[in-house]
Amino acid sequence: MGALTSRPDATYISARPSDVSGGIIARQEYAKVDINVGKDWFERIIVEAEIVYTRYPVKGVYPYLPYGAKLARNLEELVHERLEASGHEPIVFPSLIPLSLFKREVDFFEGFMPEALLASRKLSGEELEEPLVLRPTSEVPIYHVFAQLISSYRQLPLKVYQTVNVYRIETRATAPLLRLREVTLFNEAHVFCRSEGEARRIFEEAVELYRGIYDHLRIPYVIVKSPPWDLFPGAVENYDFITVLPDGKVLELASVINLGQKFARAFKVRFQDVDEEVKYAWQLCYGIGIDRMIAALVWLHGDSRGLVLHPDVAPIQVVVVAIPPEPELVEGARGAVASALSGYRVHVDDDTQRTPGWKFYYWEQRGVPVRVEVGRRELASSTLTLVDRVRFEKARVPLSSAAEEVERRMELVRGALWERAVTKVSEALRKRALLLDLDFDRGECEAVEEERGVSTLGKVVGSNFLPEECVGKMLFGKKY
Numbered sequence: 143m144g145a146l147t148s149r150p151d152a153t154y155i156s157a158r159p160s161d162v163s164g165g166i167i168a169r170q171e172y173a174k175v176d177i178n179v180g181k182d183w184f185e186r187i188i189v190e191a192e193i194v195y196t197r198y199p200v201k202g203v204y205p206y207l208p209y210g211a212k213l214a215r216n217l218e219e220l221v222h223e224r225l226e227a228s229g230h231e232p233i234v235f236p237s238l239i240p241l242s243l244f245k246r247e248v249d250f251f252e253g254f255m256p257e258a259l260l261a262s263r264k265l266s267g268e269e270l271e272e273p274l275v276l277r278p279t280s281e282v283p284i285y286h287v288f289a290q291l292i293s294s295y296r297q298l299p300l301k302v303y304q305t306v307n308v309y310r311i312e313t314r315a316t317a318p319l320l321r322l323r324e325v326t327l328f329n330e331a332h333v334f335c336r337s338e339g340e341a342r343r344i345f346e347e348a349v350e351l352y353r354g355i356y357d358h359l360r361i362p363y364v365i366v367k368s369p370p371w372d373l374f375p376g377a378v379e380n381y382d383f384i385t386v387l388p389d390g391k392v393l394e395l396a397s398v399i400n401l402g403q404k405f406a407r408a409f410k411v412r413f414q415d416v417d418e419e420v421k422y423a424w425q426l427c428y429g430i431g432i433d434r435m436i437a438a439l440v441w442l443h444g445d446s447r448g449l450v451l452h453p454d455v456a457p458i459q460v461v462v463v464a465i466p467p468e469p470e471l472v473e474g475a476r477g478a479v480a481s482a483l484s485g486y487r488v489h490v491d492d493d494t495q496r497t498p499g500w501k502f503y504y505w506e507q508r509g510v511p512v513r514v515e516v517g518r519r520e521l522a523s524s525t526l527t528l529v530d531r532v533r534f535e536k537a538r539v540p541l542s543s544a545a546e547e548v549e550r551r552m553e554l555v556r557g558a559l560w561e562r563a564v565t566k567v568s569e570a571l572r573k574r575a576l577l578l579d580l581d582f583d584r585g586e587c588e589a590v591e592e593e594r595g596v597s598t599l600g601k602v603v604g605s606n607f608l609p610e611e612c613v614g615k616m617l618f619g620k621k622y
Contacts, residue, residue: 175445175446175532176446177445177446177562177565177566178388178566179388179441179444179445179446180388180389181388181389183444183446184437184440184441185317185318187440187444187448187449187507188210188318188319188440190448190507191209191210191448191449191507191508191509192207192208192209192210192508193206193207193209193210193436194206194207194210194319195207200323200324201316201323202316202321202322202323202324203322203323203324204319204322204326206326209457209508210436212457213436213455213456213457214327214432214436216454216455216456216457217435217436217455218327218329218432220355220359220454220455221305221355222305224351224354224355225303225329225331228301228351229299229301230301230302230331231301231302231303232302232303232304233302233303233304234304234306235280235283235284235304235306236277236283237276237307237309238261238275238276239274239277239283240272240274240275241260241272242272243282243283243286244258244275244282246282246286246408246409247281247282247376247404247405247408247409249375249404250281250282250375250376250405251375253374253375254278254279254310254375257278257310258275258276258278259275259276259278259309259311260274260275261273261274261275261276262274276309277306277307277308277309278308278309278310279328279330279429280306280308280332281332281376281401281405281427282409284302284332285332285406285408285409285425286409288300288332288334288411289409289410289411289412292334292411292412292413292423293413294414295413295415295416297413298334298335299333299335299336299340299344300333300334301331301332301344302331302332303329303330303331303332304329305327305328305329305330305432306330307324307325307326307327308324308325308328309324310322310323310325311323317622319433319434319436319440320393320434320437320622321622325431326433327431327432328429328430328431328432329429329430329432330427330429331348331426331427331428331429332425332426332427333426333427334406334411334423334424335425335426336413336415336423336424337424338402338424340424341400341402341424341425341426342400344426345398345400345426348398348426348428349365349381352383352395352396352398352428353604353606356383356395356606359435359439359452359455360443360452360556360559360560360563361385361395361435361438361439361442361563362385362442362563362564362567362568362605362606362607363383363384363385363395363605364383364384364385364386364602364604364605364608365381365382365383365384365602365603365605366381366382366384366599366600366602366603366617367381367600367601367603368380368381368382368600369582369584369598369601370582371584372598373399374397374399374427376401376404377399377401377402377404378400378404379399379400380397380398380399380400381397381398381399381603382394382600383395383397384617385438385442385567386567386570386571386574386619387437387438387441387442387566387567387570387622388441388442388569388570389570390570390573390574390619390620391574391619392575392597392599392619392620392621392622393437393438393622394434394621394622395430395431395435395438396429396430396431397428397429398426398428399426400426401424401425402424403423403424403425405425406424406425411423439451439452441566442562442563442566442567443509443559443562443563444509445562447503447506447507448507448508448509449507449508449509450509450511450531450555450558450559450562451508451509452511452555452556452559453511453512453552453555453556456509456510456511457487458487458489458505458508458510459486459487459488459510459511459512459548460479460483460486460487460488460489460510460511460513460514461488461489461491461501461505461510461512461513461514462475462476462479462488462489462490462491462513463475463491463498463501463502463513463515463516464490464491464517465498465515465516465517466517467491467493467494467496467497467501468494469494471516471517471518471521472490475490475514475516475521476492478516478520478526478541479514479516479526479544482526482541482542482544482545483514483548485545486545486548489510491505498515506531509531510531511530511531511551511552511555512528512529512530512531512555513528513529513531514527514528514529514544515527515528515529515536520538524540524541525539525540525541526538526539526541526544528544528547528551530551530552530555532554532555532559533554533558567607568607574620575596575617576590576594576617576619577602577616577617578590578615578618579615579616581616582601587616587618590618591618594618596618596619597618597619597620597621599616599617599618599619600616600617601614601615601616601617602614602616602617
């Protein structure tokens with residue numbers, strides 16, 4: 143865990159660019175943007191940038207629009223790739239769970255009673271044979287099925303995952319991407335282990351897997367060990383990945399949960415070990431919400447001009463604008479980038495009615511990392527003019543080196559995203575959260591909660607931006 147990153151300036155002012163090898167630098171004005179954006183900005187930008195639709199007639203339910211769905215898909219693919227690289231296999235399970243099955247593990251059932259949805263009859267009024275729970279999470283159906291499929295130690299460890307919708311009526315205070323009643327994209331992994339030691343090893347591997355995902359996305363996080371009185375229903379231990387948003391509230395990004403043998407005993411998940419003794423499996427589950435991942439990316443990386451998307455997950459990595467937007471120039475631009483930038487997700491803006499200035503604003507608001515401008519001069523000289531989303535530096539480069547310069551600009555964006563996010567999270571943490579030298583004493587923690595109007599988040603066990611001395615302290619804050 144590294145030391146606290148030094149705080150960059152609250153605004154980015156581009157310096158005069160240096161020469162790019164083989165190219166000519168175009169004249170440009172200094173660009174200034176404000177990274178201090180609040181809740182009103184967040185709620186406005188996810189609508190204006192067409193991430194989600196916020197007026198659906200069910201509270202806490204928000205459909206993804208095409209641009210937002212593409213961003214979500216790219217994030218989902220990133221998570222799936224990491225899981226499969228570490229031995230997880232995909233599954234797809236139903237969202238309807240018989241109530242009798244859902245009651246099998248008592249702590250789990252009681253924990254989800256206040257928020258799970260139940261379907262008991264058809265629209266016609268006819269009663270169902272058995273009431274059905276609408277999935278709040280998938281432990282029950284997955285463990286019921288794999289209890290029938292697991293029989294030998296040779297099958298273990300078994301790692302599976304899926305990304306699904308889950309339904310929880312947790313709160314009246316819903317918010318797009320932050321607090322949902324239908325979590326549209328919840329990735330959950332489930333692991334069946336042969337021994338307690340094997341479960342502990344894979345638990346630690348899962349923590350590292352999630353670390354890798356959020357490090358890659360340039361999202362600052364704190365890992366906390368949850369207090370014993372606030373565990374996931376049915377769990378024996380869980381770690382939560384959290385971040386602090388600019389409004390001072392804590393957003394849970396992911397959880398890694400040790401279930402011990404409680405579910406294995408409830409659902410009779412057993413196997414014959416090498417000594418021919420029949421034993422109960424040890425189980426883990428861990429989950430990461432794509433919706434909240436998007437919320438963190440939008441708010442922690444965005445600025446007064448709009449979104450600033452990580453190049454690796456942006457729906458469009460490079461947008462091409464012809465100047466002026468005449469049909470022959472649009473087609474010339476399309477041809478120029480077809481081979482030069484074939485390795486990127488490129489969109490050629492072929493609208494001939496809108497002005498270049500309007501297009502610049504539109505694509506900057508949507509957070510496209512790099513803009514390419516093509517005019518008659520560029521076509522005549524086989525060059526492209528490039529502009530990045532964070533420093534707005536313009537450079538004209540030969541087609542032969544365009545891909546190299548695009549990648550350089552994207553790396554600049556990645557670096558700026560980390561600086562911005564650490565600035566925002568560190569400031570919010572200092573203003574709104576508490577780090578205290580307390581142990582897991584419920585009485586002491588509840589006294590702090592009552593006095594300061596906060597929740598006990600847990601004991602810090604790791605972070606990618608806090609100093610080492612924070613490890614072991616109890617973290618308090620207000621949660622979404």
